Amino acid sequence: MCKSFTRHVSLSSGLLRSFNKISGLVVAVARKRVQDTANNYGFMQLNKSFVSADDVAKRAGVSRSAVSRTFTPGASVSEETRQRVMEAAQALGYHVNQLARGLMRSESGIVCLVVSEMDTPYRARLVRALTHELQTAGKIAMLINTDRSDGSVDTALRQTLHYRADASILLSGLPDKAITRLCLNSGQRIVLINRDDDIEGPFRINLDDGQAARVAVSAFLRAGCRHLAFANSDVGTPSLMARERGFIAAAAEFGLEVRVVRHGNTVYESGRKIAQTLFTEAVWPDAVFCVNDLMAFGLMDGARYDFGLNIPEDLCIVGFDDIEQSSWTSYNLTTFSQPVDEIVKSSVAWLQSDATAGRVRSANLHAPLIWRKTIRNKL
Amino acid sequence: MCKSFTRHVSLSSGLLRSFNKISGLVVAVARKRVQDTANNYGFMQLNKSFVSADDVAKRAGVSRSAVSRTFTPGASVSEETRQRVMEAAQALGYHVNQLARGLMRSESGIVCLVVSEMDTPYRARLVRALTHELQTAGKIAMLINTDRSDGSVDTALRQTLHYRADASILLSGLPDKAITRLCLNSGQRIVLINRDDDIEGPFRINLDDGQAARVAVSAFLRAGCRHLAFANSDVGTPSLMARERGFIAAAAEFGLEVRVVRHGNTVYESGRKIAQTLFTEAVWPDAVFCVNDLMAFGLMDGARYDFGLNIPEDLCIVGFDDIEQSSWTSYNLTTFSQPVDEIVKSSVAWLQSDATAGRVRSANLHAPLIWRKTIRNKL
DNA sequence: GAAACTTTTGCACACGCTTGCAAAAAAGCG
DNA sequence: CGCTTTTTTGCAAGCGTGTGCAAAAGTTTC
The missing domain is CATH 3.40.50.2300 (Response regulator)
Structure with a gap:
C-alpha cells in the first residue's frame, strides 16, 4: 500500500525511489517488531524487501551499470570498483535478480523437467542426477508434475513457455506435435529420454x-x-x-x-x-x-x-x-x-552445445547386464 | 546477431520492432529449412522467437494494456476485446511471460524445494506430492539439489533469492541462521519439514x-x-x-x-x-x-x-x-x-495464508502405526 | 436530450536488469 | 609532455509485463 501511495506522487525518479525505500524500511521494521520484540535488530533492518542493484550502486557510490558489470562474468570493471561493489552488495545482502536478467538476455537459465510418477525409484534417481548436473552447469531445474490426467504433458509444456525455460526434458509422456513445434519455434530445446517418437527437433536418448x-x-x-x-x-x-x-x-x-x-x-x-x-x-x-x-x-x-x-x-x-x-x-x-550418468551427461551436454550446430539428433546408449542371483548358473 | 544489428539502427520503436520480427522470421525459416527440407512450413513460421503481448495487441488491433488485462483475472475488459485478444493470442502462440510478470507484481509464483538425496523413497514421495499440490495452487516448483557438500544449503537458499522465489521448502539440511534471516527479510517464506530448529520465522512441520x-x-x-x-x-x-x-x-x-x-x-x-x-x-x-x-x-x-x-x-x-x-x-x-498428504496440504496452505496474519508457527502431526507382519502377536 | 454514472481503453511509468555507445580516465609511447 | 591506444564508466534505451490515472465510450435516469 505504501507502493500505491508513491505512485501518484510526482517526483523525480531519484527522489521517488529513496522515498520508496524509506517507507519500505519502516514497514520492514514494524513487521519485525511484531515477531521478536525482545531483540534489537536495529542494524539488520537496513535492507528493504528486496535489495536492487540501484541500492548497491548508491551505497558503493558508483553507477548501476558498474554493479551489473561486477556480476557479469567477463565484463569490464576495474578491480577497485569491483571491490567496492562487492562490499556494498555483501552488506546489503544483494542478489542479482535472475528474472530481470532473463528478461534482457535471451536465456533464463531455467530448464524444466517434465515427469510423472516421479517417486518411482528410477525416475527419482534420474531427477536427482539431472538437477545436480544442471546446477553444476549453471542452470536450474523447474519440476513439472504431470500426474493428473487432463492432457497434462501439453499443459506442462505450456507452463515451460510461461517461464521462458531454455529447455524442457521429458522423462514421461509424449507431447502433442503442435505443442512440441510451438516450443521449438519459441527457441526452446527439448530432450526426450526413453520416449522415442518421430518428431523432428528434440534430442532423443534411447537405450539399445x-x-x-x-x-x-x-x-x-x-x-x-x-x-x-x-x-x-x-x-x-x-x-x-x-x-x-x-x-x-x-x-x-x-x-x-x-x-x-x-x-x-x-x-x-x-x-x-x-x-x-x-x-x-x-x-x-x-x-x-x-x-x-x-x-x-x-x-x-x-x-x-x-x-x-x-x-x-x-x-x-x-x-x-x-x-x-x-x-x-x-x-x-x-x-x-x-x-543414468551417461543419460544425464549427454542431455546436459546437448543443452549447452551450440544451438546452430544442430548436428546431433539422438544418442543410443548401452544398458549392461548386472549379474546377481536370479539366473542360475546351470541347469 | 541480428539483434545486435537492430540495436544501432535508429528507428522509431515500432519500425524497429517489426524489422526485428522480420529478420527473426528469416532466421527461423533458415534454421528450419536445414532440418526438414522436404516439408513446407511457410505458414507456421510467422511467430518469432517468443511472442510478446505487443505482437498480440498489434494483431488484435488493441492496446497492449488490453492484452495484459485479458490475461489478468479480475481485470476490466469488455467481452468483445477479450475475444479478439484471445483469438490473436491463440493464433500467435502467445504465453504470458511469468518472469516479466513476476518483476511487476511482487510475487514470482516460484517455490523452491531444497532437498538432498531426493531419490530416497520418502523424499521422492514428498517431492512428488509437493509439486502436485503447488501446481494446483497455481505455483511452480523449483528443485534445488543440495547433494554436494560445500555449504550446500546456504548456497541453495541464495539461489532461491536469485530467482525471487516466493517461498522455500526445506526437506533436508538446515541453513545458517543469517541466511534464513536474509531470506525472511527479503520477503520469502520458509517451511521446514521435519527439521526442527529454534529459528523464529519459518513454518515448522514436525511429527510426534x-x-x-x-x-x-x-x-x-x-x-x-x-x-x-x-x-x-x-x-x-x-x-x-x-x-x-x-x-x-x-x-x-x-x-x-x-x-x-x-x-x-x-x-x-x-x-x-x-x-x-x-x-x-x-x-x-x-x-x-x-x-x-x-x-x-x-x-x-x-x-x-x-x-x-x-x-x-x-x-x-x-x-x-x-x-x-x-x-x-x-x-x-x-x-x-x-x-505425507497432511504435510503437503499444511505446507501449501500456510504458503497461501495471509502473510501479515502470522499466527501459526508450526504444525505437529501424528504418525500412525501401520500393522503388518514384523511384530509377532504373542510370545 | 442532457446530466450523472459506470465501464472500457490507452497512455505512460515502473519493475530490475543488460548493454551499445560515447565520453572520461588511465596507460603506453616516443 | 603531448599523442595514441586501451580501459573504465555513466547514460540511456530496452526486455515484457502490470496498473493508476484520466479520457473516451457506453449506460442509465429524469
Whole structure:
C-alpha cells in the first residue's frame, strides 16, 4: 500500500525511489517488531524487501551499470570498483535478480523437467542426477508434475513457455506435435529420454533395448531355461514395446515361443498379478524377462510366497533399470542397468552445445547386464 | 546477431520492432529449412522467437494494456476485446511471460524445494506430492539439489533469492541462521519439514516422534520382547534423535534398557551393518526400532540371511516412514506412516495464508502405526 | 436530450536488469 | 609532455509485463 501511495506522487525518479525505500524500511521494521520484540535488530533492518542493484550502486557510490558489470562474468570493471561493489552488495545482502536478467538476455537459465510418477525409484534417481548436473552447469531445474490426467504433458509444456525455460526434458509422456513445434519455434530445446517418437527437433536418448533383450534370451538359454515368458505393462511405452519385440525375436531365433503377459502399470502390484496369471496356467515358465525391476520384485514375491517357487532354481528372472532395491539381498536381482550418468551427461551436454550446430539428433546408449542371483548358473 | 544489428539502427520503436520480427522470421525459416527440407512450413513460421503481448495487441488491433488485462483475472475488459485478444493470442502462440510478470507484481509464483538425496523413497514421495499440490495452487516448483557438500544449503537458499522465489521448502539440511534471516527479510517464506530448529520465522512441520516411540515400546512389550534395541544413523538429525530419546524414555518407564547403535546414513547398508554389530554381541535383541524403513530392510536382510533369524518369531522390528517397499511381501514391515498428504496440504496452505496474519508457527502431526507382519502377536 | 454514472481503453511509468555507445580516465609511447 | 591506444564508466534505451490515472465510450435516469 505504501507502493500505491508513491505512485501518484510526482517526483523525480531519484527522489521517488529513496522515498520508496524509506517507507519500505519502516514497514520492514514494524513487521519485525511484531515477531521478536525482545531483540534489537536495529542494524539488520537496513535492507528493504528486496535489495536492487540501484541500492548497491548508491551505497558503493558508483553507477548501476558498474554493479551489473561486477556480476557479469567477463565484463569490464576495474578491480577497485569491483571491490567496492562487492562490499556494498555483501552488506546489503544483494542478489542479482535472475528474472530481470532473463528478461534482457535471451536465456533464463531455467530448464524444466517434465515427469510423472516421479517417486518411482528410477525416475527419482534420474531427477536427482539431472538437477545436480544442471546446477553444476549453471542452470536450474523447474519440476513439472504431470500426474493428473487432463492432457497434462501439453499443459506442462505450456507452463515451460510461461517461464521462458531454455529447455524442457521429458522423462514421461509424449507431447502433442503442435505443442512440441510451438516450443521449438519459441527457441526452446527439448530432450526426450526413453520416449522415442518421430518428431523432428528434440534430442532423443534411447537405450539399445533390442540388444538387451537378446542378451537376456541367451542368458536364459545358458541357464537351461526352455519356457520363456515376458512380463510387460499394458501402457505400451515405445521402449517397453521395443524390449518385448526384441525378446520375442531373439527367442524365435532359437525356435522358442514366448508367453507374453501385459498388465497395468510398471509397478510391483502388476508383477504380482502377472505371477498369478502365469502360475495358474497349465505350463509354467522357467524364465521371465520383466520389463522393469519393480515388476520383477512383484513377480518374485508372487512366485515365492504365493506359489512356493525357489529363485533361481525353479525360476530365472531378469529385470530392467537396476534400481537400488535390486541389490537388496531379498531380491538380488539380475538386471540391466540404466546408464543414468551417461543419460544425464549427454542431455546436459546437448543443452549447452551450440544451438546452430544442430548436428546431433539422438544418442543410443548401452544398458549392461548386472549379474546377481536370479539366473542360475546351470541347469 | 541480428539483434545486435537492430540495436544501432535508429528507428522509431515500432519500425524497429517489426524489422526485428522480420529478420527473426528469416532466421527461423533458415534454421528450419536445414532440418526438414522436404516439408513446407511457410505458414507456421510467422511467430518469432517468443511472442510478446505487443505482437498480440498489434494483431488484435488493441492496446497492449488490453492484452495484459485479458490475461489478468479480475481485470476490466469488455467481452468483445477479450475475444479478439484471445483469438490473436491463440493464433500467435502467445504465453504470458511469468518472469516479466513476476518483476511487476511482487510475487514470482516460484517455490523452491531444497532437498538432498531426493531419490530416497520418502523424499521422492514428498517431492512428488509437493509439486502436485503447488501446481494446483497455481505455483511452480523449483528443485534445488543440495547433494554436494560445500555449504550446500546456504548456497541453495541464495539461489532461491536469485530467482525471487516466493517461498522455500526445506526437506533436508538446515541453513545458517543469517541466511534464513536474509531470506525472511527479503520477503520469502520458509517451511521446514521435519527439521526442527529454534529459528523464529519459518513454518515448522514436525511429527510426534516421542509419541510414536512410546507406541513402539508398548507394541514390543505386548509381543513379549525384553531386549530392546534402537537402530539410528549417526548424522543426528533432530527428528531422529527425538525418536531415540522417546524410545529410551518409554523403555525406562518399564525398567528396560535400550541398546542403541548408530551408524552411517539412514540407508539400507547402515541397517545391514547394524545387524552385524547387534548379532555379534553376547546378548541379542529381540526387538529393534529402526529410525527409518530403509535401515529396517537392511537390518531384516542382515538378520535373516547373515544370521538365520526368523522375523517376527526371533526378532520383532518396527520402522518409520511407511515407504512403498514396506508393503512388499518380502518385508511386510510394521512401521509408522508419514502423513505425507497432511504435510503437503499444511505446507501449501500456510504458503497461501495471509502473510501479515502470522499466527501459526508450526504444525505437529501424528504418525500412525501401520500393522503388518514384523511384530509377532504373542510370545 | 442532457446530466450523472459506470465501464472500457490507452497512455505512460515502473519493475530490475543488460548493454551499445560515447565520453572520461588511465596507460603506453616516443 | 603531448599523442595514441586501451580501459573504465555513466547514460540511456530496452526486455515484457502490470496498473493508476484520466479520457473516451457506453449506460442509465429524469
